[in-house]
Structure formats: structure tokens, C-alpha cells
Amino acid sequence: MLRAFTRSVLLAGTLATAAHAQSVEFTKDKFGSDKEALKEALRELKAGDDAYQSDPPRYGAALPHYLAAQQRNPDNAALNTKIGDCYLHSGTKALALPYLQHALALAPTADPRAHYLLARALHLNAKWAEAIKEYQSSAPVGGGKRAADGDLTVTAADIQRRVQECRNGQELQKHPVRVFVDNAGPEVNSAYADYGPVVAADEATMLFTSRRPSGPNAPKDPNGDGYFEDIYQTTWQGKSWRPAADLGPPVNSAGHDATVGLAPDGQRLLVYADENGGDLLESNLKGTAWGKPQRLGSRINTHAHESSATYSPDGRYLYFVSDKPEGGRGGPDIYRVEIEGKGPAENLGSVINTPYGEEAVFMMPDGQTMYFSSEGHNSMGGYDIFKSTLVNGRWGPPENLGWPINTPDDDVFFVTSASGRHGYYSSDRPGGQGGKDVYRVTFLGPAKAPALSEESQLLASRLAPVAQTLLAPPVAVATARVTILKGTVTDAATRQPIESSIDLIDNKLNQVIATFHSNATSGKYLVSLPSGTNYGIVVRQDGYLFHSENFDLPTDATYAEVVKDIPLKKLEIGVVIVLNNIFFDTGKAILRSESTAELERLRKLLAEQPTVKLEMAGHTDNVGKPAANRDLSQRRAQAVVAYLTQHGIAADRLAAAGYGDTKPVAPNTTKAGRQLNRRTEFKVTGK
CATH class of the missing domain: 2.60.40.2190 (Immunoglobulin-like)
Incomplete structure (x- = not known):
């Protein structure tokens, strides 16, 4: 990939000298007596065209053949257009620019798509003004079956939308967000495409998808996009990630297996499998091994393409992406379904979903913040990452995460730690390991106020003032x-x-x-x-x-x-258990309603163990008079006994004791210590 980038840069440097050149065909006139070179170039062209003109086009398979032919003849307009088009459909779209510039210089009117394709390449290189100019020079192009010149449909509405994306990009780039974007390093990333990171809430574990070979005889994807997708896992070791390891079977299969979502506790993994048009599966962590992924139900997986999903923090709901036409708003949409329920999945509606595509949904552990990617809203091009917040049961207007997190290319697979301080996603930018890499975003918060200098006359008799530097206070980073x-x-x-x-x-x-x-x-x-x-x-x-x-x-x-x-x-005689969810108002012995669940657990324990006997004990801190503390603790213990006897537990199995402040478990010198000493507990006295 680096070689391709270098080659494109060198090509760009030669364009000025070829500005008035004409397109050179693959004929004897070009190759002269070197018949073998012509035959080899034509073989590469044919191989490239076979992939390029297939249905659907296999751009990744066509590109190396076209590049080989271009080495033999760099000045053919149609070939440079095809190379540019292939790059526009690759993971390194920005590399299309010099080829499309060269094609237009060689034959300005030969291809009706020329201005539009060049505009797309300029757009993807964040050359906003130049891209707008080329879009405005473009004309709608009719569709139909892809021909040898790579025909495609370009509508007036599409051109207008692209111009607006460039204007969005211009505005967003004026106000960049304060972030660090750091490569996750060679322990995670490879020379191949690495993407789709998912992290546990505490950032201790990361899983991601990679196109690297899983072994010396790993099969390649016949579509020409590298090796089959596999899932890899790594753990944080204090300052960096450990070298990532292939999960292997039963999670990884002979086909495509990709990360989709991870439960906050890191115990359940959502997996994409390239089956039935694309389905979602779930794998559970048993000890140190991931179990065989199980297909999610028909309320989630349909005949359509389900590509992304995330758990709600309580595990009750699943948010997922599907392009099913029933109930959709156009393109892939985000839905929500109750996992254990029976009702159908509900579309999140027009505040979130647009007539364009939505993808890569992620719910933060706070249950209030959702990240997703969209081609709509105020995207600067392709998929941009957006954030929406749940307020009073309704999702708020999505907010673009801004430049430089978002770029004119597709930005997807964004997830965050529970704190919200770090985000993880995949991007293709200079300095990477190769192809798409996993990056970590550190949100820095608002800029610090400038440091001030204050001159203070500490003593009237001083001949010169004392300069005191006042450091601006640290800027607090908003966290979840x-x-x-x-x-x-x-x-x-x-x-x-x-x-x-x-x-x-x-x-x-x-x-x-x-x-x-x-x-x-x-x-x-x-x-x-x-x-x-x-x-x-x-x-x-x-x-x-x-x-x-x-x-x-x-x-x-x-x-x-x-x-x-x-x-x-x-369950043994003498064992003491603290009941941390028994609540009383200050100075009172009336059980609050929030105590009911804990009391019911205790009642159920006694019902299931009919021979067990308990002493209920009340304790206080040392605030107040000892006699009053003993009385209060006794009445509180009796309140628990009364609840249990009123709900079917025999009184002769229960005793109440108030110890006041005589048995502290922590020093009474701190607020936290006094809170620990104010407790209700039981001791097993018989079984």
C-alpha cells in the first residue's frame, strides 16, 4: 500500500508536463517492436476488465492488473480513469486523485463521468473548493449496464448532495475538535486492513476484525479484497496493547467473521457472519474460551442484510442495523428490539434515520448516549460519526463529531470506553501500519484559558511590583x-x-x-x-x-x-452477612420501601432452608448517646423480624439484637467509616 501511495505521488509530479498530452492507445504505434510488452499489457488489461465489468464489479481484483498495464503505458486516459475508479471503491480512496487528474488532462471530453470522478477524488482529499468546482462542471450521466468504460449513474440530486457535503466539510474543518488521534500500534494493526474495534467498558479488552492471513495457507477472498475477515483479541497491559491473537474456531470460520459489538462486561460478543445475506450471531465467553456463535432470532435477522448491533447497558435491548425494506426509511436503518420480548423491532425514526444509510451503531454504558455513522445529516462525505443523547425518552438531534475525527471518507465502527474519555475506530491515514488501522481518540475537552500575569503591590514601600503568574486551572473533560x-x-x-x-x-x-x-x-x-x-x-x-x-x-x-x-x-453456623439494601430514615426504625427487594431475598432464603435460624442485628455509628443508639438499633432489628414473620416465617426461627455502636467495622472518624458502621446484618445461629 505504501508503494502504491509513493507511485501516485510520483505520478502527480509528472502531470504538469503532460497537461497538453493526448491519450495513448495500446497499439503497435506505442510499443513498436516490443511485441511481448504489448501482449503482456493487453493480457493485464483483459484481466482487469474481466473483474471490473463483472456484476458486481470486483474493483480490488481489477486494480493490480490495471496498475501493471499502466506501468507499460501511463498515458491512456481510459485506463487512468479505471484505476481512479477502482481506488474510489477501495480502502485508500484518496489515491485516486492523480490518476483522474491525468485522465482528464489526456482526454477532457472522452468520458462523461470525468469531472464527477475527479470531483469525488478532490472531495476525498478534503480539497473542498476544487471539488465543488468540479461537481458544478459535472453533468448527469445515464445509467444502465456497466460498460467497458465503467459507466455509472450520476443524477443532478447526487451532484447537489455532494456539493453540500463539501460545504459541510468546509464549515466543520473551520472548527476542529480538540482530540489526539493515536495509532493503536503494531501489536494491534498489521500491513492489512484492521477495523471494527470493540472494547470492554473498562478498556481492558479489545476485539477487532482483520484481513491479515490467519496462517501460511490462509485462503484469499475471491472478490480480491485480501484475505477473509477474522476476529482478533488483545488486552491492555498498562501502557500498550498485547500482541493480538486470532480467536480461532469456533468463532472464526472458513468464511467472513467480523466484530459487531461487545457487552460492557466483555462476556458476550456480537458477530457478523456472511450468511443468508448477512446475519448477526452471539458468542458467550466461558472461562477463557469463546463459545460457538449462535444465530439471533428472526425478529433481528431477516432475509435482508443485518450488519451492526449493540447491547443496551442492561442487556434488555439490542440496537441493530438492517436494510430491510419493511418499515425502513431508505438505505440501512437503526432499529431497537427487546431481546426477551415478542414484539417486532422498532425503527428509531426520522430524527436518527435518514433517506441515506445509517451504520455501526454503538450504545454507551450510560444508557443515554448513542454513536452511529450516517451518510445523511450534515455529513462531510460518506459515513460520518454522529452522537445523539436520549432525553425524556426521545433521541436528540444527531451531532457530527467533527474534524479531524470525521473525514470526507467513510468513518465507521466508533466505540468508546465507559468514561467517554477515549474512543476507538478505524481510519486510513498517513503513518499507519498499512490499509485501515485501529486508532484511539483521546478527547481533550475545551481549550484552557490563557495564563495571566498579575502585578501585586505586596508592600507599599516596595520599589518594584512583584509579578505573579496565575496558572489557568486544568480543563475538566466531560465524562459519562x-x-x-x-x-x-x-x-x-x-x-x-x-x-x-x-x-x-x-x-x-x-x-x-x-x-x-x-x-x-x-x-x-x-x-x-x-x-x-x-x-x-x-x-x-x-x-x-x-x-x-x-x-x-x-x-x-x-x-x-x-x-x-x-x-x-x-451457609454455616456463625456466618455473618451484611444486608446493604435495608434502608431506614435517619433516627427512625420504619423500613423504607426501597428495602423490599432485600427483605424478599431474605424471606426466600428462609423459606428454602426451613431449619435455618437467624439473629437479626442492628448497628449504629457513635454519633449520639450510647443508650439511644442501642435502642434505635434494637428497634431496627425488630422491624426486619416483624416483616419476615408477617410474610410467613416462624417467629421461633428469628431473634433481634441491637448492638448500638459497640461493634464498629470501621473507624467512626470519617463519613465513610460511620456509614459502614450503620448497618443491618444477620448471623446464622442454627441450621
Whole structure:
């Protein structure tokens, strides 16, 4: 690819001398006595035309043959046009420019598409004004079957749309966004096309699609676009990514297998398979191995092309892209479907979907922000990346991410970390490893205010003022309102990791809103918690007592990562379990409604274990008088016992004890310590 770029640059440098040249045909007049060179050039031309004129055209297969013929005769207008057209349909579209400039210089009126194709190449090189001029010089071209000259349809509406894209690009480039765009490095990228990155919410794991050969005898794609797609995986090792490894079977098959989406916890992978027109499948991580991908249901996969998908953070919904005509608005559209429901998928509507194509949908773990690519809205050309925010149940107007993230070429496969500080996508830009590469975008936030100099007369008798430099404060980067809770679930006695189910509960609604699982081998888990909810977290496994945690996240809570290792305890006499989702108002012993889900878990445990006896214990911090604290803690323990007896648990299986502030589990010198000491717990006294 680098050689092709160098060759195009050298060609561009020779155009000035050929400005008044004429097109040279592949005849004896050009080659003279070198008959073998003419035969070889004609063989390459025929091979190129066979691929170029096929239905559909195989541009990638035609291009190397045309380039070989062009080495023999660089001054044939039709050949340069075909090479330019092939590049316009490749992953390196910008390389089309010198060939199309040369073709137009050689034969200004030979091809009715000449100005339009040159305009496209200028457009893709962000030469906005020159592209507009060429578009305005273009004329509509009739369609029909592709002929030897590569005929195609160009409508007046298409020309008008392209001009508007250039004007969008001019405006967006005037106001570039503050970002770093860094290549992910040779550990991820190869000399082949690498794209479609998906990352776990904490950025610990990345999977992506690559066209690199999977082995020494790897088959090539017969369409001429390199090797078949395979999925690769890498993990973050502190300062860089580890060398990526092919997932292999059963995820990768003999055909095309591509990354589509990854659940925030990194345990479920959405895969694209080139079957039935293009379908979506799901693979689950079992320990350290990905399972065989299973086809998603008929409410998602249809007879049409389903190409992209993303989970909602709670795993309840799937957002996906389909070009099915039923219910569509034109081109591929974004839909939403309830995974466990029975209703049909719903189109997201005209705020998101346009008469053009939408692609590569991604939902952030905050549940409020969606990224996607679109050919519509105010795209500067091809697919641009857009962001929309959910407000009061409605998606807001999409916002173009701007220059230099978006370019005149297709910009797709954009995903972010849970924090929103980093984004990942694929791009083809100078300095890469070859072809498309995976890049990381770091959002820098607004520019800092300039540093000021203040002169202060500290003492009236000073002869000269003291110059004091006031440094501008750091600029806060806007991050997502989400908390990442992660850690390892283990057996409390053996310290060995165990698999468990993790229920995420909305305490206010007393509803389980999502269920996750810790990894079967490592015991690791990750849960994303969008701000604005009082969450109960319940970890369960057969043979163990449940473990609960509480996270009450206000609406304005910004991004945070909390590491919480969870030791599960078996049902044994003397074991103590803290009930973190039992709530009382300050100074009172009346159970709040948010306690219901936790109380029901405790009631169910006692119902399933009819011989178990418990002591309910109340504890306080050391604020207030000891006698009052003991009384309050006793009444709170009795309130829990009362709930259980009122819901069918025999009173002789329960006891209540109020310990006040006599058994602290943390120092009472901090707010966090006092909160830990204010707790309700139970102790197993009989089984």
C-alpha cells in the first residue's frame, strides 16, 4: 500500500508536463517492436476488465492488473480513469486523485463521468473548493449496464448532495475538535486492513476484525479484497496493547467473521457472519474460551442484510442495523428490539434515520448516549460519526463529531470506553501500519484559558511590583455519568474464584433490571451503573449465601471506577452477612420501601432452608448517646423480624439484637467509616 501511495505521488509530479498530452492507445504505434510488452499489457488489461465489468464489479481484483498495464503505458486516459475508479471503491480512496487528474488532462471530453470522478477524488482529499468546482462542471450521466468504460449513474440530486457535503466539510474543518488521534500500534494493526474495534467498558479488552492471513495457507477472498475477515483479541497491559491473537474456531470460520459489538462486561460478543445475506450471531465467553456463535432470532435477522448491533447497558435491548425494506426509511436503518420480548423491532425514526444509510451503531454504558455513522445529516462525505443523547425518552438531534475525527471518507465502527474519555475506530491515514488501522481518540475537552500575569503591590514601600503568574486551572473533560463496578467473586474460605449470577436491582422500583455473570474461570465481573438510580447489587451462587451491595448514584454523579472483590460465604453456623439494601430514615426504625427487594431475598432464603435460624442485628455509628443508639438499633432489628414473620416465617426461627455502636467495622472518624458502621446484618445461629 505504501508503494502504491509513493507511485501516485510520483505520478502527480509528472502531470504538469503532460497537461497538453493526448491519450495513448495500446497499439503497435506505442510499443513498436516490443511485441511481448504489448501482449503482456493487453493480457493485464483483459484481466482487469474481466473483474471490473463483472456484476458486481470486483474493483480490488481489477486494480493490480490495471496498475501493471499502466506501468507499460501511463498515458491512456481510459485506463487512468479505471484505476481512479477502482481506488474510489477501495480502502485508500484518496489515491485516486492523480490518476483522474491525468485522465482528464489526456482526454477532457472522452468520458462523461470525468469531472464527477475527479470531483469525488478532490472531495476525498478534503480539497473542498476544487471539488465543488468540479461537481458544478459535472453533468448527469445515464445509467444502465456497466460498460467497458465503467459507466455509472450520476443524477443532478447526487451532484447537489455532494456539493453540500463539501460545504459541510468546509464549515466543520473551520472548527476542529480538540482530540489526539493515536495509532493503536503494531501489536494491534498489521500491513492489512484492521477495523471494527470493540472494547470492554473498562478498556481492558479489545476485539477487532482483520484481513491479515490467519496462517501460511490462509485462503484469499475471491472478490480480491485480501484475505477473509477474522476476529482478533488483545488486552491492555498498562501502557500498550498485547500482541493480538486470532480467536480461532469456533468463532472464526472458513468464511467472513467480523466484530459487531461487545457487552460492557466483555462476556458476550456480537458477530457478523456472511450468511443468508448477512446475519448477526452471539458468542458467550466461558472461562477463557469463546463459545460457538449462535444465530439471533428472526425478529433481528431477516432475509435482508443485518450488519451492526449493540447491547443496551442492561442487556434488555439490542440496537441493530438492517436494510430491510419493511418499515425502513431508505438505505440501512437503526432499529431497537427487546431481546426477551415478542414484539417486532422498532425503527428509531426520522430524527436518527435518514433517506441515506445509517451504520455501526454503538450504545454507551450510560444508557443515554448513542454513536452511529450516517451518510445523511450534515455529513462531510460518506459515513460520518454522529452522537445523539436520549432525553425524556426521545433521541436528540444527531451531532457530527467533527474534524479531524470525521473525514470526507467513510468513518465507521466508533466505540468508546465507559468514561467517554477515549474512543476507538478505524481510519486510513498517513503513518499507519498499512490499509485501515485501529486508532484511539483521546478527547481533550475545551481549550484552557490563557495564563495571566498579575502585578501585586505586596508592600507599599516596595520599589518594584512583584509579578505573579496565575496558572489557568486544568480543563475538566466531560465524562459519562456512569460508575463501573468490577472485581472478583471468590469462595470466602478457599479464596478460589467462582462463577456467580449478579442481579442489578432498581431499589426504588423493587425490580431486577439486569442480570450478569462473573467469569467461570477468573471469577471477574464488571457492571456499568448509569447515574440517577439507587441500585442494589446481589451476587448469588448455589450453595452460598447471597451478598448484597448498594450504590445510590445521584443524577449528577460523574464517571468513576469502583473495585469491589466479593467473597461468597457458605451457609454455616456463625456466618455473618451484611444486608446493604435495608434502608431506614435517619433516627427512625420504619423500613423504607426501597428495602423490599432485600427483605424478599431474605424471606426466600428462609423459606428454602426451613431449619435455618437467624439473629437479626442492628448497628449504629457513635454519633449520639450510647443508650439511644442501642435502642434505635434494637428497634431496627425488630422491624426486619416483624416483616419476615408477617410474610410467613416462624417467629421461633428469628431473634433481634441491637448492638448500638459497640461493634464498629470501621473507624467512626470519617463519613465513610460511620456509614459502614450503620448497618443491618444477620448471623446464622442454627441450621
